[in-house]
Amino acid sequence: MSVVKNTLQENYIFFLRELSRIEHELANLPKGSISVKKIGGISYYYHQWREGKKVNTVSLGRKAPVDLINKIKRRKTLETQKKEVFGNINIIVKAIDTQAVTVKEILRLFSQHKINALLIGSYCLSAYREA
Template sequence: MSILKQVLIEELERNNHFIDSAEKEISQLPIGYISKKNINNKTYFYYQWREGEKIKSEYIKKKDVQNLDKKIKRRKELEEAVLKAKNENKRIERALK
């Protein structure tokens, strides 16, 4: 087996391991977004997500907004990274044929 082929196989395995671990982490993170509403000159924050056709909403305390926002951003970052890794795997598989 050529060195290049061996390197590609190792990269494919590394990507697959990353995809598996990232998808596990994604499943633990919240999906959706945070919306801000001003009512009677007071600001309220709501965590909103979609379940089928319906949009669900839940009030969140001001102190919890930053933590939830970090988790939502982390989920989006991981989803983008998984997509890139899957696209890279497709290119590697084509090169191995």
């Protein structure tokens, strides 16, 4: 039984680290999307993103900004990966619950791997790792 518990704990730590890596990379990528508007038969590119209820728009000119487009595509990919990682974490949490692993054991394991954790409610475990 302890082999299963250790495997679950190792996978849990792996996915938390992966989530931390994804969130760090997302923080450095631009939000929003690129839109194209035709004015007088000429295409103009705009970067649009939302801040609260407000939509911000910045004109990028006539040329498609390849670098910005690639960064936005990367962000979309990472957001999809983040959803998958959250799904995996939820599965592991349910499996850990069925294995009767206590919160103390999880926090002890985090401290062994130098991951700081803050327990919030019954379903949310916010964790981060000091660099």
